[in-house]
Amino acid sequence: MSTQTDLTIPRAELLTLLRSMKLIRRFEERSAEHYARGNIGGFLHLYIGEEAVAVGVISLLREDDRIVTHYRDHGHALARGLDTAACMAELFGKATGVSGGKGGSMHFFDVSRGFMGGHAIVGGQMPLAVGLAFANRYRGQDSLVVCFLGDGAVNEGEFHESMNLASLWQLPVLFLLENNGFGMGTRVERASAQPVIHRLADRHNIRSRRVDNGQDVFDVREATQTAIDYIREGNGPYFLEIMTYRFRGHSMADPLEYRQQHEVEPWLDLDPIRLLTARLHESGLATPDEIDTIDADVEDEVNAAIRFALESPFPSPDELYTDVYA
Amino acid sequence: MPQLTYREAIRVGLEEALAANPETVIMGEDVGAYGGSYAVTKGFLEQYGEERIIDTPISESGFVGAGIGAAIAGMRPIVEIMTINFSLLAMDQIVNLAAKARYMSGGQMTVPLVIRTVSGGGNMLAATHSQSLEAWYARVPGIKVVTPSNPADALGLFRSAMADPNPVMYVEHSLLYGSRAEVPDEPYTVPIGSASVARPGTDVSIIAYLRMTPVALSAADILEAEGISAEVIDLRSLLPLDSGTIIDSVNRTNRAVVVEETWEFGGFAGEVIAQINERAFDSLDAPVLRVAGVNVPTPYSRPLELLTIPTAEAVADKVRSLFQA
Numbered sequence: 152m153s154t155q156t157d158l159t160i161p162r163a164e165l166l167t168l169l170r171s172m173k174l175i176r177r178f179e180e181r182s183a184e185h186y187a188r189g190n191i192g193g194f195l196h197l198y199i200g201e202e203a204v205a206v207g208v209i210s211l212l213r214e215d216d217r218i219v220t221h222y223r224d225h226g227h228a229l230a231r232g233l234d235t236a237a238c239m240a241e242l243f244g245k246a247t248g249v250s251g252g253k254g255g256s257m258h259f260f261d262v263s264r265g266f267m268g269g270h271a272i273v274g275g276q277m278p279l280a281v282g283l284a285f286a287n288r289y290r291g292q293d294s295l296v297v298c299f300l301g302d303g304a305v306n307e308g309e310f311h312e313s314m315n316l317a318s319l320w321q322l323p324v325l326f327l328l329e330n331n332g333f334g335m336g337t338r339v340e341r342a343s344a345q346p347v348i349h350r351l352a353d354r355h356n357i358r359s360r361r362v363d364n365g366q367d368v369f370d371v372r373e374a375t376q377t378a379i380d381y382i383r384e385g386n387g388p389y390f391l392e393i394m395t396y397r398f399r400g401h402s403m404a405d406p407l408e409y410r411q412q413h414e415v416e417p418w419l420d421l422d423p424i425r426l427l428t429a430r431l432h433e434s435g436l437a438t439p440d441e442i443d444t445i446d447a448d449v450e451d452e453v454n455a456a457i458r459f460a461l462e463s464p465f466p467s468p469d470e471l472y473t474d475v476y477a
Numbered sequence: 478m479p480q481l482t483y484r485e486a487i488r489v490g491l492e493e494a495l496a497a498n499p500e501t502v503i504m505g506e507d508v509g510a511y512g513g514s515y516a517v518t519k520g521f522l523e524q525y526g527e528e529r530i531i532d533t534p535i536s537e538s539g540f541v542g543a544g545i546g547a548a549i550a551g552m553r554p555i556v557e558i559m560t561i562n563f564s565l566l567a568m569d570q571i572v573n574l575a576a577k578a579r580y581m582s583g584g585q586m587t588v589p590l591v592i593r594t595v596s597g598g599g600n601m602l603a604a605t606h607s608q609s610l611e612a613w614y615a616r617v618p619g620i621k622v623v624t625p626s627n628p629a630d631a632l633g634l635f636r637s638a639m640a641d642p643n644p645v646m647y648v649e650h651s652l653l654y655g656s657r658a659e660v661p662d663e664p665y666t667v668p669i670g671s672a673s674v675a676r677p678g679t680d681v682s683i684i685a686y687l688r689m690t691p692v693a694l695s696a697a698d699i700l701e702a703e704g705i706s707a708e709v710i711d712l713r714s715l716l717p718l719d720s721g722t723i724i725d726s727v728n729r730t731n732r733a734v735v736v737e738e739t740w741e742f743g744g745f746a747g748e749v750i751a752q753i754n755e756r757a758f759d760s761l762d763a764p765v766l767r768v769a770g771v772n773v774p775t776p777y778s779r780p781l782e783l784l785t786i787p788t789a790e791a792v793a794d795k796v797r798s799l800f801q802a
Contacts (some may be wrong), residue, residue: 285543
């Protein structure tokens with residue numbers, strides 16, 4: 152199942168990939184802790200276990216590409232380089248958050264980085280991605296839009312409407328399906344008559360591929376690069392299904408009664424961070440000291456983010472009425 | 478001043494918009510080769526080409542969302558939803574995305590999108606094709622809803638909608654397309670959120686919008702012959718609502734009747750009446766009443782359908798009831 156470390160990637164970049172995955176992991180572990188303490192409210196959907204997907208895909212994007220994603224959006228945001236402290240502040244509902252405290256966990260935005268939102272109505276982000284890509288094509292730009300979606304989105308009408316439009320209009324969209332096996336607590340096989348989801352792309356004449364091990368950042372990157380090249384050459388959309396697993400529940404409120412520990416454990420062995428770390432050791436590309444330095448650095452960054460979030464002010468009451476309209 | 482039909486006035490607005498901005502496109506079902514379900518965009522495809530006049534598949538959520546995305550990207554698209562009944566299939570995109578993108582992103586996104594659609598009954602199209610749903614959208618902060626009742630307002634409001642950086646639902650009425658009236662030659666706009674005094678009067682305010690405005694004006698004619706001077710207020714915009722003009726009028730006339738085509742229960746008239754009660758109660762000489770659509774799915778059969786939509790006579794009757802001791 153495992154591939155070789157991709158030696159064409161410069162060593163510094165490999166370490167950046169590892170750091171990015173570790174940052175997402177620690178950011179979320181610590182946010183879970185602050186959820187339990189009551190500093191974070193609402194829903195908190197953790198991405199833990201799926202880090203290789205966000206990091207692998209987003210590390211290959213250009214600055215002028217755009218990202219549209221779903222409500223499990225922390226990983227994508229951090230992989231895209233959104234400010235860690237501003238992301239944490241958003242979870243805390245503070246004025247300094249990436250969405251000014253008005254969006255919360257499910258609705259991170261940073262338009263300056265082409266991060267066009269976490270969107271919390273399942274499938275609802277897909278027409279938006281189509282529209283952004285429509286503008287790219289209309290303007291003759293070769294930048295593209297990555298639309299992340301979960302396996303739960305594929306039985307929505309918006310999924311099929313968006314796939315058809317993107318294909319019909321030959322738009323530069325990468326539909327990036329993160330198949331973590333469950334739509335909330337419902338298994339893919341119990342929700343989709345066609346559980347090999349990428350085959351649904353055939354119906355819309357969209358080229359597609361499945362990545363069996365989405366825990367391997369190199370596999371993710373190899374497939375993503377192929378898709379990106381295809382799209383930038385003007386061939387229209389591409390659909391990539393990446394098999395992954397969410398280590399935690401759907402949200403912090405999930406009692407996890409729908410899956411057994413014995414089926415979770417093999418996946419835990421495929422921890423994307425552990426896999427990459429082992430590869431870097433094996434191939435002599437990182438010393439234990441270097442890994443420790445990354446860990447300490449990430450810990451500092453997350454600690455600083457929490458401090459920032461705690462110390463930041465809540466939005467003032469007059470913010471209630473700002474930005475309802477432009 | 479030239480005489481234009483309501484349809485022609487909207488066409489003028491669309492052509493101005495297409496000329497003003499090369500990033501303005503029109504997308505919707507059968508807007509191109511067919512010429513528009515109500516012939517508003519007839520000939521546009523030949524004139525502007527398929528890059529800008531875009532026939533979409535029947536995918537309301539998909540193409541309305543695509544319009545929202547293009548607007549967020551900075552284009553200035555116009556999306557046509559063939560009738561407001563079909564907007565239900567796009568309601569997620571309108572309510573959950575267009576109306577919230579700016580607020581939820583902390584002001585980072587704007588959605589300069591005009592959604593044209595057609596409301597109303599009276600065409601023997603039965604229950605699924607005869608609804609007036611604009612008041613539903615008027616409850617959603619983050620979008621604007623305009624409802625022109627005549628050609629001059631149609632053009633003036635369209636210009637304002639295109640200049641507005643927010644998503645605007647521009648709601649037309651199928652029975653108004655052929656109505657003809659003078660439209661000013663000089664450049665003008667009708668600001669969004671401004672009601673008009675469609676007919677001045679002293680004894681009662683009849684407050685209406687969209688096709689109920691001509692109905693209210695006919696009622697005022699009937700009443701004038703009976704010695705009752707009715708002022709007709711045309712709301713023109715539902716969101717934002719120009720309550721100032723309503724309150725000023727009621728403060729002068731001391732009586733009011735609100736007219737709308739949609740179902741009476743939970744309708745927009747209830748909101749107008751609540752505002753009058755809150756802000757002009759002391760001016761009232763009588764309770765504020767309403768005339769609205771009957772609370773049933775619209776039937777096909779002509780005699781039944783006609784019973785569901787307010788008429789000038791019904792409005793006049795309601796007004797008369799305010800003057801009975």
